[in-house]
Amino acid sequence: MCIVSAETFLLWKEKQILKGGDDKSLSLLIDSVGGLSKKDLNLLKIKSETNIRLNTDLDLLESFWDKHLKFSTPIQYLSGISYWRDLKLEVSCNVLIPRPETELIVDIVSKIFKNKAENITFVDLGTGSGAISIALALANPKWNGIATDINKNALEIASRNFTNNSNQSNLKFYNGNWWDPLKNFKRKIDLAVANPPYIPRNIYKELPIEVRNFEPKNALLGGEDGLDHIKKIIQNAPSYLKEKGFLLIENHFDQSTKVKHLFIENRFTNVEILKDLSGIERFTIGRYK
Numbered sequence: 051m052c053i054v055s056a057e058t059f060l061l062w063k064e065k066q067i068l069k070g071g072d073d074k075s076l077s078l079l080i081d082s083v084g085g086l087s088k089k090d091l092n093l094l095k096i097k098s099e100t101n102i103r104l105n106t107d108l109d110l111l112e113s114f115w116d117k118h119l120k121f122s123t124p125i126q127y128l129s130g131i132s133y134w135r136d137l138k139l140e141v142s143c144n145v146l147i148p149r150p151e152t153e154l155i156v157d158i159v160s161k162i163f164k165n166k167a168e169n170i171t172f173v174d175l176g177t178g179s180g181a182i183s184i185a186l187a188l189a190n191p192k193w194n195g196i197a198t199d200i201n202k203n204a205l206e207i208a209s210r211n212f213t214n215n216s217n218q219s220n221l222k223f224y225n226g227n228w229w230d231p232l233k234n235f236k237r238k239i240d241l242a243v244a245n246p247p248y249i250p251r252n253i254y255k256e257l258p259i260e261v262r263n264f265e266p267k268n269a270l271l272g273g274e275d276g277l278d279h280i281k282k283i284i285q286n287a288p289s290y291l292k293e294k295g296f297l298l299i300e301n302h303f304d305q306s307t308k309v310k311h312l313f314i315e316n317r318f319t320n321v322e323i324l325k326d327l328s329g330i331e332r333f334t335i336g337r338y339k
């Protein structure tokens with residue numbers, strides 16, 4: 051805990067931004083490490099004579115900021131925290147930093163299943179930090195959720211994130227390759243969602259340093275054309291989904307037509323491509339027969 055005058059703090063902040071970086075990242079650092087939200091920051095500018103409390107001293111905050119500027123380390127990995135929807139999630143280099151566009155998966159699902167009382171079994175394949183599965187489990191306490199990942203370290207984080215964000219018990223965690231850990235759930239799944247690794251190899255090589263050097267490669271790279279994992283998920287889905295069960299997959303901006311064909315080839319019906327808030331064809335959804 052550290053107490054400084056608002057004036058000192060605002061001068062410190064100005065000094066940091068003059069070194070480089072952007073205001074959004076600095077505010078995120080101040081919030082997630084210092085404990086001072088963007089709203090508190092805006093109030094400070096009005097009441098600059100007050101004192102403020104920070105969770106940490108300015109030297110430590112500055113050392114994080116310097117590291118971010120020098121190595122391009124994402125703020126979320128420095129603080130160990132990522133905000134996603136209304137969740138505060140622990141993250142480490144074992145999990146992808148959950149992206150804003152992925153938040154829409156939760157809204158799409160809410161629109162499909164308007165009646166929250168329904169007894170639904172859902173699975174989030176490749177859960178990473180647990181973002182999607184935790185949001186779905188919290189929004190639908192009567193549903194039974196399953197979250198899988200091939201990375202045991204990621205699953206540990208996801209499981210902690212669930213415990214830290216709720217007192218519910220409707221989400222279970224399984225380790226393994228896509229559907230493999232779900233042998234006991236054959237033809238029992240109402241809804242499967244996945245944000246699998248889908249970046250094509252040539253695009254992966256060109257990703258910004260903050261992604262390529264820090265985020266887990268096996269969470270991003272989807273083989274030569276990016277479709278390796280998407281194909282496996284779609285091809286095996288019929289063994290696990292109930293009749294008329296839903297499969298919803300996030301894909302790269304230019305993959306949706308191919309993904310739609312994969313759904314149709316595997317006997318899915320009502321296949322639709324859905325756009326994200328930037329108008330990008332980001333999701334493909336279908337029902338098994």
Ligand SMILES: C[S@@+](CC[C@H](N)C(=O)[O-])C[C@H]1O[C@@H](n2cnc3c(N)ncnc32)[C@H](O)[C@@H]1O
Nearest residue numbers: 148176177178199200201227228245246247269
């Ligand atoms: C793009 S990340 C998505 C993470 C999280 N669902 C999200 O949206 O932020 C893909 C996830 O799939 C996992 N994954 C990669 N290969 C896998 C496999 N063969 N089986 C299961 N999970 C896998 C990765 O460990 C990673 O957590």
